[in-house]
Amino acid sequence: MTMADTKTMSNTTTVATTGFQPLGFSPARFWLMVATTLAVIVAPFVLYPIFLMKIYCFIIFAIAYNLLLGYTGLMSFGHAAFWGMGAYLTAYSAANWGFGFEMALLMGTVTGAVLGLIFGWVAIRRTGLYFAMITLALAQMVYFICLQAPFTGGEDGVQGVPRGTFLGILDLRNDWTLYWLVGAILLAIIILSNRVVHSPFGQVLRAIRNNPNRAKSLGYNVDRYKLYAFVMSAALSGFAGGLKAIIFQIATLTDVSTIASTEAVLITLVGGIGTIFGPVVGSMIVLSLEHYLAPYGPWVMFTQGIVFVFFVLVFRKGLLGEIQDYFKTKL
Amino acid sequence: MDFNMNLILGQMVLGLVNGVFYAILSLGLSVIFGLLGVINFAHGVFFMLGAFAAYMLGELFGIGYWPALLLVPLIIGALGLVVEVTLIRSLYKLDHLYGLLLTMGLAFAIEGLIRITFGPQGLPYNIPDSLRGAINLGFMFLPYYRAWVVVAGIILCVTVWLVIERTPLGAKLRAATDNPQMVQAFGINVPVMLTLTYAAGVALAGIGGVMAAPIMSVDPAMGTNIVIVVFAVVVIGGMGSIFGSILTGLALGLLEGFTKAVFAEASSTVIFVVMVIVLIARPRGLFGKMA
Numbered sequence: 001m002t003m004a005d006t007k008t009m010s011n012t013t014t015v016a017t018t019g020f021q022p023l024g025f026s027p028a029r030f031w032l033m034v035a036t037t038l039a040v041i042v043a044p045f046v047l048y049p050i051f052l053m054k055i056y057c058f059i060i061f062a063i064a065y066n067l068l069l070g071y072t073g074l075m076s077f078g079h080a081a082f083w084g085m086g087a088y089l090t091a092y093s094a095a096n097w098g099f100g101f102e103m104a105l106l107m108g109t110v111t112g113a114v115l116g117l118i119f120g121w122v123a124i125r126r127t128g129l130y131f132a133m134i135t136l137a138l139a140q141m142v143y144f145i146c147l148q149a150p151f152t153g154g155e156d157g158v159q160g161v162p163r164g165t166f167l168g169i170l171d172l173r174n175d176w177t178l179y180w181l182v183g184a185i186l187l188a189i190i191i192l193s194n195r196v197v198h199s200p201f202g203q204v205l206r207a208i209r210n211n212p213n214r215a216k217s218l219g220y221n222v223d224r225y226k227l228y229a230f231v232m233s234a235a236l237s238g239f240a241g242g243l244k245a246i247i248f249q250i251a252t253l254t255d256v257s258t259i260a261s262t263e264a265v266l267i268t269l270v271g272g273i274g275t276i277f278g279p280v281v282g283s284m285i286v287l288s289l290e291h292y293l294a295p296y297g298p299w300v301m302f303t304q305g306i307v308f309v310f311f312v313l314v315f316r317k318g319l320l321g322e323i324q325d326y327f328k329t330k331l
Numbered sequence: 332m333d334f335n336m337n338l339i340l341g342q343m344v345l346g347l348v349n350g351v352f353y354a355i356l357s358l359g360l361s362v363i364f365g366l367l368g369v370i371n372f373a374h375g376v377f378f379m380l381g382a383f384a385a386y387m388l389g390e391l392f393g394i395g396y397w398p399a400l401l402l403v404p405l406i407i408g409a410l411g412l413v414v415e416v417t418l419i420r421s422l423y424k425l426d427h428l429y430g431l432l433l434t435m436g437l438a439f440a441i442e443g444l445i446r447i448t449f450g451p452q453g454l455p456y457n458i459p460d461s462l463r464g465a466i467n468l469g470f471m472f473l474p475y476y477r478a479w480v481v482v483a484g485i486i487l488c489v490t491v492w493l494v495i496e497r498t499p500l501g502a503k504l505r506a507a508t509d510n511p512q513m514v515q516a517f518g519i520n521v522p523v524m525l526t527l528t529y530a531a532g533v534a535l536a537g538i539g540g541v542m543a544a545p546i547m548s549v550d551p552a553m554g555t556n557i558v559i560v561v562f563a564v565v566v567i568g569g570m571g572s573i574f575g576s577i578l579t580g581l582a583l584g585l586l587e588g589f590t591k592a593v594f595a596e597a598s599s600t601v602i603f604v605v606m607v608i609v610l611i612a613r614p615r616g617l618f619g620k621m622a
Contacts, residue, residue, distance in 0.1 A: 298446035
């Protein structure tokens with residue numbers, strides 16, 4: 001999807017600031033990073049750690065999605081395939097091949113990357129809405145394969161995934177140990193995503209988002225860069241899905257179904273397409289909504305739909321997108 | 332391997348029934364996309380609503396299949412009218428992606444509402460008395476109802492094609508798809524045309540829903556399930572040609588039926604596999620024009 005209409009999307013004009021940039025963040029983002037870090041530290045004393053870890057996995061998933069939609073301008077509807085297959089392969093390798101925490105997660109990440117390479121190779125032939133439809137259809141194909149393949153355990157999923165230990169030292173069967181690890185991973189990935197976006201590579205991606213033809217005329221191989229971005233996003237999605245499988249010790253068909261893809265889209269939209277901290281805010285809101293509505297069954301779906309429509313019509317830029325416009329900053 | 336020829340033919344005929352639904356839905360999707368530039372994710376939901384509307388008309392007012400076939404498209408069309416005027420219209424100036432996001436949200440909200448009201452399980456809808464029974468084709472017993480769906484569905488598609496390609500109204504529609512500013516300058520009310528096109532497109536999906544009600548179970552997920560396949564059908568056919576959408580829909584239904592007979596495990600994925608092959612060999616789709 002080319003974001004020709006850059007006025008409606010966040011039109012990031014990066015000024016080469018030479019000032020103080022702790023961890024590579026601009027001052028406004030640095031304070032958001034501090035706030036996020038404090039929230040990660042305080043939250044488990046208020047809320048259930050397992051629920052928080054679920055939110056963190058979806059933040060990482062949405063960061064991966066946002067790298068593609070927000071910073072490259074490609075709209076995928078197939079990210080469930082990377083998240084879900086990442087979850088399956090992490091779970092399967094940990095449960096059946098005796099892979100430890102690190103190896104199992106690597107397995108999920110590589111699965112996402114390989115699948116992303118295949119999806120990207122096929123889908124980048126078309127742009128815009130076709131790209132969205134193709135990725136959606138490919139993910140549906142993966143879903144049907146998972147429905148029938150023996151390794152996924154069908155409706156039961158892959159159960160009893162051992163959490164293992166981190167570096168052979170930290171026993172992750174303890175929810176608290178696991179929580180601090182997942183929290184640290186989350187913070188590291190936020191810092192990393194900001195780095196990637198502001199790297200020369202990230203600049204090229206944004207150039208492609210804003211005007212693919214201009215990027216091409218400047219000598220960049222646009223399709224190649226799109227593919228890199230797609231694979232990167234898919235790998236990180238696979239990682240996030242794998243992490244989720246280890247935390248919950250299960251991988252199921254839900255992870256690989258369209259629902260997971262729309263979750264990534266919704267979180268990104270609510271938080272703010274093309275903002276660094278949008279996925280953090282979006283994930284908290286969307287998952288809390290689902291968590292507290294879950295007892296009411298189909299009301300979750302109805303509410304999600306209404307939130308979608310509301311944000312598209314009224315808060316198109318997402319919460320952080322609106323806030324950053326108001327304060328004339330970048331979040 | 333030895334294949335049972337009767338089984339293959341039988342499954343292909345049944346596949347053709349699905350193909351008719353693919354054709355009807357991809358037709359509406361293409362026309363709406365061509366003129367409005369919106370991928371109507373809610374298309375499947377309008378198909379589902381068509382089936383539910385037929386069911387409700389029967390339950391509440393005792394209205395049978397045949398009157399429902401006429402009434403339901405009016406109801407669904409009116410609903411489409413409201414949706415276009417209140418929601419979709421405000422997005423035409425924006426990036427196309429917002430149209431997709433909006434209709435997706437709409438699809439969720441409507442499907443959720445139907446689930447809240449009717450529960451997740453399927454509801455029964457009876458075949459009309461006049462179409463009970465089956466005909467012996469030699470290789471299979473084909474229920475009259477399915478034969479009717481195939482014949483009526485193809486006639487419906489061809490009629491829509493004739494209206495678009497051979498009437499003055501269709502000529503205006505095609506002109507507006509090509510260059511809306513120019514058509515507007517000629518004094519044609521393009522905004523009204525967009526509204527009516529959206530209404531007509533979803534009404535078509537509504538008719539499809541009524542026709543599907545006695546065959547598929549009337550359940551809230553029926554729309555979302557079929558619309559993803561229809562997206563693949565649209566990618567395969569390419570959106571440039573109305574006739575192409577019809578032909579692609581029917582052919583893929585046949586192929587799906589054939590696969591069910593020879594390699595049942597692949598029947599749910601075969602259309603997606605074809606999509607991948609077409610994208611590699613001919614990215615613009617079988618009947619698509621170059622972008």
